[in-house]
Amino acid sequence: MFSIVSLLSCFFVPILAAHSSADEPPFFQSGEYNAGEYGKYVTQNFITANVTVPRLNVNRPFTNCDDGSYLFIAPRGEVANSSVCILDASGSLVWCTSDFPGQAYNLQVQEYRGQKYLTYWAGNNSLGHGIGKYYMLDQHYELFRAVDAAGNMSADLHSFDITPEGTAVLTVYDMVFTDLAKHFRKPTVSSPSIRQAGIKMPGLPPLRPGRPSNTPPDTGWIWDSLFQEIDLETGELLFQWRASDHYSFGESYDPLRVATEQKPWDWFHINSVEKDAAGNYLVSARHMRCIAYISGEDGRVLWQVGGRANSFKEKSAGRATNYIGQHDAHWVPGSNTSITFFDNRGDWTYHTEQKSMGTRIELNFDDMSATLGKHYAHEKNVYSVSQGSYQTLPNGHVVLGYGNNGVMTEFDEDGNILCDAYFEPSKDWTSGNVQSYRNMKFNWTGMPKTSPSLELHEGALYMSWLGSTETDGWLLLHSSSSNGSFKELLSFPKAGFETRYEFEEDVQVREFVKIGALNKDGHLMAISYPVSIGDRATVAANVTYPPEAGEFDDLEDDYEADEVLELEETLEDLEVLIAFALLAGISTFLVCWLFLGLRMFRPLRTLKHRLLGFCDDFSKSRVAQVYYAASTQTAQRLSALLVSVSGGRRWMYRSLEADDEHELSASSSEFSGGPP
Template sequence: MIHPRSSDKCEDGYVFLAPKGPSVKDRGPMILDSAGNLVWMSNQYLMSMDLNVQTYKGKQYLTFWTGRQAGTAGAGEYKMLNESYHVVKTLRPVGDNLHGDLHEFKITDQGTALITIYNKTRLDMRELGRSERAWVTDCLFQEIDVETNKLIFQWRASDHYSTAETRESNPLAGYISSMPFDFFHINSVDKDSQGNYLISSRHMHTLTYIDGQTGSIIWILGGTRNMFEDISGGLAIDFSWQHDAKWVSREAGIISMFDNRQAGVFHTSGPFSRGLLLQVDEQNRTAKLLQQYVSLQHTLSPSQGSMQVLPETGNVFIGWGHSASYSEFSRDGTLLCETHFGASWLNWWGRAVSYRAFKSKNWTGKPLTNPSIAIDSGRLSVSWNGATRVRGWQLEGQGPEDNEFRAIDVLVKESFEETFILANQERFARYRVAALDENLQVFQYSDEVENVVASGVAGLIFDIVVATPA
């Protein structure tokens, strides 16, 4: 991890990522602390994306999508893990031949889940020079009940948008089944207190506000059918190829989003990607830019990305998607902290990416495993994957003739793995390590490990005794 910018004004909390790419050895969901140290990771799933901590029925869960990625879409399912990192719920779309897409998995206050679906079908694309039955990727979203997995609401892009409205221009797509034309590309869904939905379409350059009862379009921001006057001189509706549009304040009409401004070298509409805070006046149909957020290196990210307004300070946390970094800003746009988890000069090639990045204090990990320890060359290393309560480690040793362990040394936990230097090893036959909580009280022990050096010394003494003449 590289921290080119840091500040004590950044919020404490855990960072939730799902790194992938050719340079990522162990892909999968990952939690880091605010300093960038590993807290938890797992490689037991297929491709994983969109790791977050969400609330369901008053409890915190780790949530993410896992499955197979096909191009820029996914076919998989959605996982909910409890504080012990065990899967307690797996959600899937409702309907035959529908697969969970990677772009959105949001749990609502009503105990429902919002998910996205990419579905290959045929549509009339003669306006774009294709056939009457061209192959396309249609986009859906569903709201499903988490407990029962029953469908509550479904919306389909092709019922409301024409392929001719797209900003995508892939000249080879649409002719054969294996290369459908992705005319809409839904990548976020949010639901407000009025029961309506806000969705982002990357390939339409639009945010669409949808009636939660009828599915009809209430308004469109951006794109060909933009319904708003931009009172910021064009700065509010010039977003493009964007991701992760969410309500920050429904009452004030404030929306956050990640504005990529690029989808490859042939689809570039700005010099750098940015986070945006917009405000819409629905009655007067006006939109204005409140603030934009730009990375230290003016990153231009051709895909992925997320933006989050942190609840405690109002700071803005941005994951730069295709670029291996995340940043935290004050509300006024001042860059406070930035962390790179991959080489910046390789960003263009996507060697290490994370679809989204989130930050939250609301996670307590209580793994059912014990701390792991290992001895090597006079050192004993200890770690405990996923445990968040550990503030220190206490090394304990037991002599060859002893019945009890006794404390030898204590280390403050500062990183994922800490290492004790073993002294006077010949005095101990075995070791263990105790995890200490915030009050420096023991709350868990590792398994015991034999002291190899002590065993070797005992063996040497035995050999000498046997070899001595009577």
């Protein structure tokens, strides 16, 4: 078994290895990058991991905003292959995969029953919404659950929110053949106190029909927007809301051109839903240009901000209630009066200004008014015609993802840009070449069950452990055979995602090597498979190891080392506890002796006197008397038992007859050696 002390000390030995990061560093304010001179989607590959990840062009490093969290993006587009990736603050890879069907959206970290999970959607996105599933991966990157919508429908890509109650709220699109003329004529079914009961709100625009100038068909196909709340454990449908049950088609801002089965009319376009502590739902509708508050009891529209049936008086010259194509609406954490969202400021048919921004608005329910709280705008006036995200961090900072542009930016509370990076040349913005539906930051602990990867390439060793957030250094082990005893050689810090090590001349190494992943405390977490370095070995197989080399031959798997270390730590804790108890006992004795002297033994003398009855002769003491009495009683009982077995049952025996006495006498004489 290897030496624990040797292993821990190995982490702190002087660095002997010529090691460096094999990662290609991010660009920094590169004009050539933005001009597309390195390509439409600049990526990097690795020796030890079969993944392709974006190479960032950093304007303001995210290391300036390093709060211990990671960057979560899901690149895809006309030239970018779809993937979901986690990067650290420097832009180095942590984890990435393209192992899913179709396209991927909406990579986040969410909590379910006290555990953190990666969640993302994957499926067919060709219709402007999604037909697919949501996937939940645990901290080992293993599939925990694939979540679909209820009622034989498919989960949409736009929104998937896990609630504290263990349910999930997700968006759904349903293709329906309907009476278009009837839905244009019907009044909206919403809060009667504000919208349809005849109560006039000062400053509210009148309800205007959204019917296009050309004559639409009386019947046709639509994409109806729904959201569902389901039980994640059972898949049971708990609540469902359908837009056409509560809104008139006349409120839509999307022109009705066709409504065929091949191309249904997407009149509402739900793109986010969030359940609040009151049990109601906050919904963003892109083609209605509004954010609506839906009753969790009966689905009524309690109020909406923006849109043709806006419920609030505008107090900021239109900046609080007029927006176009918005996404990702949420309550500010801990508030029920502040709402945030990504305001695209345009859609595929209309825009006011080519500048998207994050927006926070304040609602006053006493006078039903809305006020602009803050705009968060990029200095380069990034304009995203679709998608986008707004995230409020625990420290109050705001992270914007620019949807169909590969841009991610972090602002302080006052709207100043702190960190900013591109994964698409700026000249190609709005092209759709590189997109990411939402770009966000989360804390995450990744603990893969795979082994670290080790490869020999062009004379150097390359090592990585895809998905591990805890690896802080590497321990190099060597042996003369692939299944032999591996010994410690040297250790060095991790550098980037993929670390490169080139052997120096003074390092004596055997033919087979492994790499062990060390955490920040120097504990061994996992070990790679062996790799032969061939003629680069400098120690012959018959040369013995130095006595200080640690043993690793008894490792049955990659995790035994960590289990042994945990056992050692437990034993050390037990030793400390015993030592503390002993020290406490000695301290108590000394304190008592200091203050009481011989008086501290008085209880012992009292006990002695009680036992001996104040008699120096033990045989006359109470203890002896009790002992003797008990012994006498026991002897009497044994005697009675013997009597009952022998003398008390004389029928078991008979008296000796004359012949018997003669035989007994003869036997006795023979035994004694006398005459017959």
